[in-house]
Amino acid sequence: MNKIMGRARILLILILVLALGTSFFVGEYFIKSGDWILFAGSPHIYNAANIGCGTITDRDGMLLLDMTDGRTYAENVQLRSAIIHWLGDRQGNISAPALSHYAEAIAGFDKINGLYAYGGTGGTVTTTFSAKVQMAALEAMGDYTGTVAVYNYKTGELICAVSTPNFDPDNVPEIAGVPEFEGVYLNRFTQSTYTPGSIFKIVTAAAALETIPDILDRTYTCSGLLEFGEDRVTCERAHGTLTFKEAFARSCNCAFARIANQVGGDVLQRYAQQFKITEAVEFDGIKTAAGSLSAAGEMPVNVAWSGIGQHEDLVNPCRYLAFLGAIANDGVEITPHFVDKITVGGKITYQASDESAGRIMSSHTAQILQEFLRNNVENYYGDDSFPGLKVCAKSGTAEVGGDKKPNAMFTGFVADENLPLAFIVAVEDGGYGRQVCTPIIAKILEACKAELLE
Ligand SMILES: [Zn+2]
Structure with a gap:
């Protein structure tokens, strides 16, 4: 009897081990099979470092990249150059994280059927970019170094995002040691940070609106300079006595030096965190550079x-664009994205959602900022730069030191239900923000209007 009990026990243990082993394998399979099949270097999916199947198009179905047989880029040289920071180059100097992020969906892999689409050409990735607007943005940037981007603040769709300098992947120029190609492999929209200059006054104004109850009734007198012991903050000229709104429109440094201190360094820091200003943005397998602010305890x-x-x-352009989008969207931030959907043989393997990052400020504060930003363009910058559009914006001229001209910065949005677009322009070594950036963004918004409305 004891012998039989002993054998039964051993058998039971063996059955348990088998069951555990099987469930471990099934579990591992479901967690890791994508990686096993799609590991970089798998000869079934990849050629060299690049995924070896699938095509990428713009929002209207125009071909941007065909990966079926090597890499065939768009026919148009401007388009090839303008989009390179999102698609990568043949040498792998410019990485395209989204393409590997969505490798499973592009290859048509799933856990049950395996590589059901393999043997075909892979999937079609429809992006949210407009080829026409992307090319208009490249042309508008001219020889400037920097970045410009436009996104829909209600859906998160990036309509264009260009980083300059760039190059034609079908005709790669001599890059090493050539000054005008410095940092050419960087996607400045996602991977750079900039000294923001006066566009940061939007953050300070938002913090002031949320914490100083009578801020709209306060006035500030500017004599052109404000002393802090040995140090001083200056304006280009004396602005006289200004309301909060006027100080914002005139971009008065002396008034904002006082406002920042009325808010307080610790509180300013806390609100910048609440507005996510220094946080990276994550979308489509991309994690942007994070910004920085050191106001607390200063x-x-x-x-x-x-x-x-x-x-x-320091601010990252993608992050700051999302912040402006949140102001336009009554305080709720919608995360940008550029991959709209992926289809393989008529089956949708990925579909973007209008991903919300949630409320970052009260709708009351957002609405006052909308009014302030609209006032800037209507009464100070001039609506004539943007015919037919209700543009709200703030310019910035950020000193970067050395022998470089300031960074020219410009950010804002269109207040229009049918054209809900936010934008950011950063031009390195550019000069005055408004002067340099207004013609750039005006041309791009024109192209957006033609693409999205007409
Ligand atoms: Zn001033």
């Missing part, structure tokens, strides 16, 4: 410069 002069967008302030 001396008043440093808090002043932080609130003006200098000191140690």
